[in-house]
Amino acid sequence: MVLLATKNLEVSIAGILVCHDLNITIEPGQCWGILGKNGSGKTTLLQTLAGLRSPDAGDIVITGNSLQHMTRRQIAQCIGILFQDYNDIFPSTVLETTLIGRHPYLNTWQWESANDVQLARSALHQVELSGMESRIVTSLSGGERQRVELATLLTQDPLVYLLDEPTNHIDLNHQITIIEALKARVTERQQALIMVLHDINIAARFCDHLILLFGDGVTQIGTKEAMMTEHQLTHLYGHPIIHIQGEGQGAFLPG
Amino acid sequence: MAYHQSALRYHRPVFILLLLLAPLSFMFALAVGSVSISWPQLWAILSGHENDVTYNLVMELRLPRAVSAFTTGGMLALAGALMQVLLRNPLADPYILGVSGGASVGALGAMLFGFGGLWLNGAAFCGALLSMILVFSLAHGKGSWTPTRLILTGVVVAAGWGALISFILALSPNTNLRGMLFWLIGDLSHTDSSSTGIIILIIGIVLTLPMSRHLNVLTRGELKASALGVSVTTLRMQIYFIASLLTASAVTIVGNIGFVGLIVPHLVRLIVGNDQRILIPAAVLLGASLLVIADTVARTVMSPTQLPIGVITALIGVPVFLYLLQRSHH
Numbered sequence: 001m002v003l004l005a006t007k008n009l010e011v012s013i014a015g016i017l018v019c020h021d022l023n024i025t026i027e028p029g030q031c032w033g034i035l036g037k038n039g040s041g042k043t044t045l046l047q048t049l050a051g052l053r054s055p056d057a058g059d060i061v062i063t064g065n066s067l068q069h070m071t072r073r074q075i076a077q078c079i080g081i082l083f084q085d086y087n088d089i090f091p092s093t094v095l096e097t098t099l100i101g102r103h104p105y106l107n108t109w110q111w112e113s114a115n116d117v118q119l120a121r122s123a124l125h126q127v128e129l130s131g132m133e134s135r136i137v138t139s140l141s142g143g144e145r146q147r148v149e150l151a152t153l154l155t156q157d158p159l160v161y162l163l164d165e166p167t168n169h170i171d172l173n174h175q176i177t178i179i180e181a182l183k184a185r186v187t188e189r190q191q192a193l194i195m196v197l198h199d200i201n202i203a204a205r206f207c208d209h210l211i212l213l214f215g216d217g218v219t220q221i222g223t224k225e226a227m228m229t230e231h232q233l234t235h236l237y238g239h240p241i242i243h244i245q246g247e248g249q250g251a252f253l254p255g
Numbered sequence: 256m257a258y259h260q261s262a263l264r265y266h267r268p269v270f271i272l273l274l275l276l277a278p279l280s281f282m283f284a285l286a287v288g289s290v291s292i293s294w295p296q297l298w299a300i301l302s303g304h305e306n307d308v309t310y311n312l313v314m315e316l317r318l319p320r321a322v323s324a325f326t327t328g329g330m331l332a333l334a335g336a337l338m339q340v341l342l343r344n345p346l347a348d349p350y351i352l353g354v355s356g357g358a359s360v361g362a363l364g365a366m367l368f369g370f371g372g373l374w375l376n377g378a379a380f381c382g383a384l385l386s387m388i389l390v391f392s393l394a395h396g397k398g399s400w401t402p403t404r405l406i407l408t409g410v411v412v413a414a415g416w417g418a419l420i421s422f423i424l425a426l427s428p429n430t431n432l433r434g435m436l437f438w439l440i441g442d443l444s445h446t447d448s449s450s451t452g453i454i455i456l457i458i459g460i461v462l463t464l465p466m467s468r469h470l471n472v473l474t475r476g477e478l479k480a481s482a483l484g485v486s487v488t489t490l491r492m493q494i495y496f497i498a499s500l501l502t503a504s505a506v507t508i509v510g511n512i513g514f515v516g517l518i519v520p521h522l523v524r525l526i527v528g529n530d531q532r533i534l535i536p537a538a539v540l541l542g543a544s545l546l547v548i549a550d551t552v553a554r555t556v557m558s559p560t561q562l563p564i565g566v567i568t569a570l571i572g573v574p575v576f577l578y579l580l581q582r583s584h585h
Contacts, residue, residue, distance in 0.1 A: 052481050076484030083478060089343045090474055090529040103472050104484035108465045111262070111532075156483070 002061075003028055003192045004049070004079075004160050009058035013044045017217030022058070024211065024221055026160070028190035031183055033203040036213030037237060042196040043084065045213065046162050049194065050081040062160065076104035080158035082149055084165050088138050094148055095133040098124055101155030116155075123154035126181055128174065142169035150178065154185075161186065163195040167202060179206055200241070200252045204228050212236050228252075266527050266537075273540040277325070280547040284321035285313050287555055320443055323508055324550040324564070325543040326452035328515055330505040332542025333459055335516030336523075336535055337498040340470045341491060342402045348517035349502040352409030356416025357386025358506040363423045363435050376507050383503030386412060391495060400491060401477070441512035441565030443550050455504045460539060462497050466490065467531040474529070512565050514572025515542050521576070 002025045009022040018041030026032060034042045047053050049060060051067045060067045062078045070078075080101075098120040099112050106112065112120075124130055127147040132140075137148060146169045153161060161182065167175040179195075183206055186193045197203045203210065203224075210227040212220040214236060220227065233241040233252060240255035285301075286292045292300070292309055300313050334349035342351070349355070361382025365375045394400060394408040420439070427435060469490055472480045481487050505512070519542040520534065527533045546564070549571065553564040 047478070050482055052478060071484075072481060072486050073484035076482060079482075081482045083482075086479065087476065089345065090339075090524065092529045096528070096530065097475075100472055100475060100483060103468065106468065108468075 001028060002026065003030075003063060004194075005061045006049070007059045007061065009048070009060065010056040011041065011045055011048045011053075012056050012217075013041055016041070016215075018044050018213065019219045020057075020217045022211075022219055022221070024209075026192045026194070026209075028192060029187045030209060031186065031193040031207050032195070032209045032211065033207035034194065034196045034211045034213065035200065035203060035233075035236060037215060040213040040215045042213060043164055045211070046081065046164055046194065046196050049160075050079050050162050051075045052081070073104050076156070076158075078158055079160045079162065080153045080156040081162040082153050082164055082166055084168060086145070086149060091136045091138055093133065094124065094129065094135050094137055094140070095120060097137050097148055098151045098155050101152040101157075104156065119157070120151070120155045123151040124148075126154060126185075127151045127178055143171055143174065146170055147174070147178070150182075154182075159191050161191065161193045163193070165196055165198060167197070167199060175202065176205075200228070200233060204252065205249070262530060262533060266533050269527055269537060270540075273537060273544070276544040277540060280544040280551075281321055281325070284324070284547050284551040285317050287551055288312075288317065289555075289558055320550065321547050323443055323452060324546040326456045327505040327509045327512065328519075328546025329456050329539040329543035330452070330459065330501040331512065331516040331546075332519040332538040333456070333463065333535065334498040334501040334505070335542075336520040336531070336538045337463065337470075337494050337501075338516070339520055340474055340531065341494045341498065342406050343474060343476070344402070344406065345521070346517070347406070348514075349498065349505070350511065350513075350516070351406065351413070352390050352499070353386045353413035353416055354383045354499050354502040355506045355511050356413045356420070357389075358383035358503060359439060359511065360416050360419045360423065361385075362438055362507075362510070363420060363427075366431055366435055366438070367423055367427055379507040380503055383499070383506055386416065387496075387499040387503065400488065405495075437563050438510045440563040441510040441568070442563050443509050444554075444561060452504060452508050455501065456539075459497055459501045460536075462493070463535055464532075466493065467535055470494070470531040470535075471529075474531075509564070512546070512568055514568045514576070515546055518572045518576055519545065 004026040006022050006024050010020040011018040011022075024032075034045060036042050044053070048055050051060070051070075062075075067075060095117070099116060101120070101123070102112055102116045121133065124133060127150050129144065129147055129151060132144070137145060140148065150166065166179065170178065179202065183193060185191070195203075195207070208224055210222065210224060212227055212232065214220070220232070230241055230243050241252050242255045244251050244253055282297065286294070286297050290309065290312060292313065296309065297313070300310050331349050335347070338347040338349055338351060339345060341347070358379040359382070361378035361380070362375055364382075365371075365378035370378065390405070390409045390412050393412070394405040424432065424435060469485050472483050472485050473487065473490060477487050520538050523534050523538045523541055527537055546568070549567040550564045553562045553567045556562065
């Protein structure tokens with residue numbers, strides 16, 4: 001069973017190659033990380049996987065269907081994405097913002113049902129924002145606003161979760177609990193998680209597979225054990241990185 | 256409270272008030288003026304029991320004028336609400352992309368060459384369409400169609416029309432100037448195409464309501480809307496054309512009436528929130544009734560002198576908008 005697969009995927013942005021001949025197969029319950037330096041094309045790759053930009057070559061297949069042959073609405077029922085930034089032009093409440101996640105499932109004249117509201121409330125509970133349903137989003141702190149975005153994604157409840165820097169703005173305790181909860185949910189529901197990450201240690205803690213983007217189209221794909229070595233990461237970031245073994249868990253540090 | 260499921264029911268009092276305001280505004284418009292008409296008299300006229308001079312005054316002068324005000328008010332409020340979503344800019348109004356500038360150049364050009372009546376309307380509408388297509392194709396270009404690009408193109412084209420308007424005014428003989436200025440600030444005293452206006456307003460509403468949840472998603476930004484299943488490019492084009500056609504029709508019927516399209520969506524947003532499924536019908540109703548009231552005030556407050564309606568809407572609109580702007584800072 002394969003949830004998401006790429007076939008000879010080639011992606012570039014502004015004439016710079018991000019990857020070519022990329023073949024990945026993502027199975028239910030897996031958690032993938034995308035690592036690379038600034039400008040290596042992590043976000044571009046993630047948005048291509050979400051069907052938001054077309055690849056230069058190759059194909060993306062979700063549960064057996066090519067993205068090219070799906071409508072935006074069908075894609076939105078399978079793939080959800082958390083963006084790095086958001087800007088609120090008009091004021092609306094936390095609950096309204098979260099309920100937007102049900103949009104792909106509603107028909108033209110259909111309003112959000114009590115069940116949809118329940119989904120949104122439990123998503124807000126998962127990101128620890130219970131009780132803030134009627135707050136106006138523009139009055140939230142950066143971390144709270146980011147968690148509303150996560151709750152919207154949980155309300156969308158796609159098969160594949162694509163997260164661009166999910167830990168941005170979020171404090172340490174919430175970083176760990178939220179990603180843990182997300183991972184537990186993905187495992188339980190046999191969905192999949194793909195995260196662009198800056199923090200190597202978050203990647204080491206949660207991801208079982210990794211895509212390393214070296215820039216200029218050079219990529220490496222593999223399991224965490226194969227990818228997360230001092231040698232690979234030093235090469236990836238162009239800066240010496242050492243691994244320190246602590247009690248029960250280790251950590252990567254810049255040397 | 257399951258706010259969303261019952262959002263329409265929750266806002267029912269607002270809709271009841273707005274639905275009451277509409278006939279009240281009409282009664283006000285029909286009864287007030289150089290000849291005052293009492294309620295029993297008005298009732299007799301409307302039910303067809305009275306057939307004297309007042310009948311003609313009400314049915315042939317005041318009623319068509321009130322209908323024109325009602326439809327153009329609805330059109331401008333709807334177009335304004337749509338432009339604010341399209342451009343993701345709270346300061347957007349129906350005229351921001353130059354549609355009214357094009358219409359004005361068409362209308363003033365027609366006046367300069369001595370055309371009037373239907374020719375003038377036709378010229379105004381053609382000018383509006385020309386501007387709409389010009390801005391659309393220039394903003395579309397080869398690249399992407401971002402709100403920023405659209406707004407810059409529209410504002411620059413509008414500035415171009417502004418220069419042409421000044422040019423025509425400078426060339427015009429003094430006898431024409433008063434008529435031209437009245438047209439520019441908005442004037443309902445020569446309207447005659449009220450049935451066309453109603454049809455266009457209804458078409459606008461019928462096209463907009465099914466897409467109003469998509470509009471909610473679009474306010475979150477282009478990428479987010481795409482990721483949630485909205486075909487952003489198509490939706491934006493639909494909004495652009497609906498809003499532009501509504502604006503073109505409104506400008507053709509009554510000239511440039513400021514502030515209705517900007518203020519009414521904001522007023523409604525303050526009352527019912529930003530869910531477009533509720534905001535849009537409420538804005539249409541409020542805009543329509545407000546313009547009927549403003550027009551009645553305009554023709555009676557300094558009677559026998561009739562003020563252009565644009566003066567009244569701007570005099571109400573400027574302080575209200577400044578107040579809202581102040582409020583939003585706190």
